[in-house]
Amino acid sequence: MLIGSIEAGGTKFVCAVGNEDYQIKDRAVFPTTTPAETLAKVIDYFKQFDLSALGIASFGPIEIRKNSSKYGYITNTPKPHWKNTNFVGPLQQALNVPMTWTTDVNGSAYGEYIMASLANEHTDSLVYYTIGTGVGAGTVIAGQLLGSLGHPEMGHVFVKRHPDDLNFSGICPFHSDCLEGLVSGPTFEARTGRPGKDVSLNDPVWDIMANYVAQAALQTTLTIRPDKIVFGGGVISEPFLIKIRTAFEQLLNGYLELPPLDQYLVMPAIVNNGSATIGNLALALKSLNA
Amino acid sequence: MLIGSIEAGGTKFVCAVGNEDYQIKDRAVFPTTTPAETLAKVIDYFKQFDLSALGIASFGPIEIRKNSSKYGYITNTPKPHWKNTNFVGPLQQALNVPMTWTTDVNGSAYGEYIMASLANEHTDSLVYYTIGTGVGAGTVIAGQLLGSLGHPEMGHVFVKRHPDDLNFSGICPFHSDCLEGLVSGPTFEARTGRPGKDVSLNDPVWDIMANYVAQAALQTTLTIRPDKIVFGGGVISEPFLIKIRTAFEQLLNGYLELPPLDQYLVMPAIVNNGSATIGNLALALKSLNA
Ligand SMILES: Nc1ncnc2c1ncn2[C@@H]1O[C@H](COP(=O)(O)OP(=O)(O)O)[C@@H](O)[C@H]1O
Ligand SMILES: Nc1ncnc2c1ncn2[C@@H]1O[C@H](COP(=O)(O)OP(=O)(O)O)[C@@H](O)[C@H]1O
Ligand SMILES: [Zn+2]
Ligand SMILES: [Zn+2]
Numbered sequence A, B: 001m002l003i004g005s006i007e008a009g010g011t012k013f014v015c016a017v018g019n020e021d022y023q024i025k026d027r028a029v030f031p032t033t034t035p036a037e038t039l040a041k042v043i044d045y046f047k048q049f050d051l052s053a054l055g056i057a058s059f060g061p062i063e064i065r066k067n068s069s070k071y072g073y074i075t076n077t078p079k080p081h082w083k084n085t086n087f088v089g090p091l092q093q094a095l096n097v098p099m100t101w102t103t104d105v106n107g108s109a110y111g112e113y114i115m116a117s118l119a120n121e122h123t124d125s126l127v128y129y130t131i132g133t134g135v136g137a138g139t140v141i142a143g144q145l146l147g148s149l150g151h152p153e154m155g156h157v158f159v160k161r162h163p164d165d166l167n168f169s170g171i172c173p174f175h176s177d178c179l180e181g182l183v184s185g186p187t188f189e190a191r192t193g194r195p196g197k198d199v200s201l202n203d204p205v206w207d208i209m210a211n212y213v214a215q216a217a218l219q220t221t222l223t224i225r226p227d228k229i230v231f232g233g234g235v236i237s238e239p240f241l242i243k244i245r246t247a248f249e250q251l252l253n254g255y256l257e258l259p260p261l262d263q264y265l266v267m268p269a270i271v272n273n274g275s276a277t278i279g280n281l282a283l284a285l286k287s288l289n290a
Helices: A035-047 A088-095 A104-118 A179-183 A187-192 A204-224 A238-252 A275-289 B035-047 B088-095 B104-118 B179-183 B187-192 B204-224 B238-252 B275-289
Strands: A002-008 A012-018 A024-031 A051-058 A099-103 A125-131 A135-141 A228-232 B002-008 B012-018 B024-031 B051-058 B099-103 B125-131 B135-141 B228-232
Touching: A002 A104, A002 A275, A012 A035, A012 A275, A024 A035, A035 A088, A051 A088, A051 A104, A051 A275, A088 A099, A099 A104, A099 A135, A099 A275, A104 A125, A104 A135, A104 A228, A104 A275, A125 A204, A135 A179, A135 A204, A179 A187, A179 A204, A187 A204, A204 A228, A204 A238, A204 B204, B002 B104, B002 B275, B012 B035, B012 B275, B024 B035, B035 B088, B051 B088, B051 B104, B051 B275, B088 B099, B099 B104, B099 B135, B099 B275, B104 B125, B104 B135, B104 B228, B104 B275, B125 B204, B135 B179, B135 B204, B179 B187, B179 B204, B187 B204, B204 B228, B204 B238
Parallel strands: A002 A051, A051 A099, A125 A228, B002 B051, B051 B099, B125 B228
Antiparallel strands: A002 A012, A012 A024, A125 A135, B002 B012, B012 B024, B125 B135
16 A cells, blocks of 8 residues: 655655555655645656555644634745645645645654654653754644644743843744744854854854753643653754753753653654654554544 | 542642532531641541542642552652652542542643533633642643643743843742742742732732743643633632733734633633532543543
């Protein structure tokens, strides 16, 4: 059986075809231009295969409430051309297979949850953060994606400002100094004039970043009590995660018993940003069996 | 059928007996002194009734993982005499009926969830905050209490400090200026020298409080996307909630579509702090039917 996956990002669409054992059989990447152009390429690509289902994980915000007339839409994104775009509708019409529809971070969270199950980890619940061009998170609890009124938007919470960072006003167009406004990739350019990859890990800006990400992890820990928190996205690396763990431990101050932090605050188990593809295959398979 | 309920607080234990229609048949209150003394009174009280089950909601932190050898214990509470106390064990031995065991705020959250179901509200998920001597919250998602590694401790998250409150260092013994350290009842004494009930609602301290509570509600909204958020505890009143809604709306800045805020950020549906009693009855009933 073949299942399709679309990971729709702001710069590119990653399409893949896999089977029920999560083996990837084919893969293609298309730039994110206009909806008409990009979706046409995606449709042409998947028409080559005899798909049984398709899993889609998209940048957002998106409408995921099945009872909404806008189900399957990208809603009020600032991204040019994509505001209020029917995404699932045209695909459904052209491909006519069962489809699942969730956010990119939900797809990644679900992929990591499935991988933990396959590895026989005891993981009932998990949060997946991406720290990239934007900041977002998805949560799986007992095999279910969280969010009843809509998908979470955990990138836009407020955190306590770091004393050495009070002059930085933050770059979120909605909230200035929400989490995304303080730790997304482009904040490196805004704070230092250089892209993050050119800022040495010894630069104090990384400690400020670690403090904020640790506060977010602490909020999640105290709110959800997940079995683990996974961090992906271009800003994340194992050395940065070490700083995050140190900051987290200081903030928590022994208040809760948690697993060893190197097993609790972790990189994705699925390498090369592949979490969402596996998550999409799994969500589509689950919908077939539902 | 008769079901017992214990709401164990730091100053008093509220015991009640009700039936499967949530009608309260009897009620008794005992001061929280030592475990031996208080639990003996509770046992004597319930021995008068032919209980089928008992629901317990306790101050914390408590051990709720069934596979732990400390299940049923109050763990590292700062409250004198109660640290590392086996709570469920002696009750189980003396009363020998099925018992449920959760936190006070989880009990309240579940009571409000049940009440919403009985009122045919479409409430799949709900968060209940108490802002009293301490700050805490419980969450129900699709009928289940949240928390896989343990119960949430949402009172101890960090928030962005209010510009007019930077000189207040906060009173949480673990984290200084976490949410509880900034908005629990005793912060009124710490900031103004007067108890909260004597501080006029026009005093700017209430706006600072509203901003912090609104940030907590925003964190919860963005993380959980619940159908509603209920606020209980001595600090909460409808006029204060109006300030909280105003602050919340400013912070959210139109980022998400939500229900009208006067239906989203609300007082308990169950009056007189009765939420936990109803929640206990419901949880105990559910355990009988499981
Ligand atoms: N080594 C690095 N250190 C810090 N930031 C980085 C690094 N590499 C990439 N980034 C930043 O990560 C962001 C891209 O994140 P990524 O997750 O790859 O893409 P997207 O979020 O667009 O899907 C950019 O802002 C980029 O500058
Ligand atoms: N009208 C009020 N305004 C502000 N704070 C109040 C008011 N009434 C009581 N409080 C505060 O609420 C706290 C008690 O909260 P409550 O929920 O009643 O009890 P507990 O948390 O101990 O169960 C105390 O710190 C008290 O000063
Ligand atoms: Zn924001
Ligand atoms: Zn604290």
